[in-house]
Amino acid sequence: MKVVLAPMEGVVDHLMREMLTQVGGFDLCVTEFVRIVDQKLPTKTFLRLCPELENGGKTVSGVPVRVQLLGQHPQWLAENALTAIELGSPGIDLNFGCPAKTVNKSRGGAVLLKETQALYDIVKAVRDAVPSEFPVTAKIRLGFDDKSKAIDNAQAIEAAGANELTVHARTKTEGYKPPAYWDWIAKIKSNTTIPVIANGEIWSAEEAYQCQQQSDCENIMIGRGALAMPNLANCIKYNASPMSWEALTSLLIQYSGYEIYGDKGRYYPNRIKQWCGYLKRQYPQAEQLFNDIRRLQNADDIVAVLRRQSSH
Incomplete structure (x- = not known):
């Protein structure tokens, strides 16, 4: 089983990543998104959001940290993805799940879930730009207003060459309100061959196991749950007792x-x-x-x- 620490803008920065990975149980971290508009960003921008790049792309405790990009222009995303790789990121993650209104208004994040072709074009451009030995992954929600394009979007991301897909089991409109629809992740998984990571509403080891069963996914991503219980990853992976x-x-x-x-x-x-x-x-x-x-x-x-x- 792989447990991934979720990217959370303004919350899970490099200091929090260092702290939580020292507590243990995580196999991978994903950064807060680097916003790409219409230019190649300077090195300092990547180092500000991912100072782990100066440590071989890993936290002090040795957990890999993957740079996440957010944007709408395939070629600019591709160029910046290559920069991140050259700086030491062990892969690239693409954000198609951010629900923030300011991001969505500028055609970034979850709003792209309305445009299946755009998802394909972005992933394809980034995959073509990044050397094949480095994974290109994506994170999505089940949709924007509804779930009607969930499977089509996942299949497009797979067809474009992504190595892995993380699915937050809610739409943008559903936000962070319970429940998370883990069974929809299972539907995506049964209609694709790409490895899928389940995400959403995992606050305890018991809920992690329920998510695994309903989503048919062994690998999971946790975010808010790890902040509420810092050793949650250890509880899930090693049956540890909750931190006192x-x-x-x-x-x-x-x-x-x-x-x-x-x-x-x-x-x-x-x-x-x-x-x-x-x-x-x-x-x-x-x-x-x-x-x-x-x-x-x-x-x-x-x-x-x-x-x-x-x-x-």
């Missing part, structure tokens, strides 16, 4: 060090509060922690609260 609150608060302190001394230190107070929002789903103590730090804007004050939580 004591261990989690220690992890939060460790993460605080990464954030404060990293290049995003000024965002730290908001980032740790954001993470508490996910943790509330699995840890009732996170509600109190959030209340204790909600009004704090100084990193040292927040870490002091975390240390008190840890000692308790």
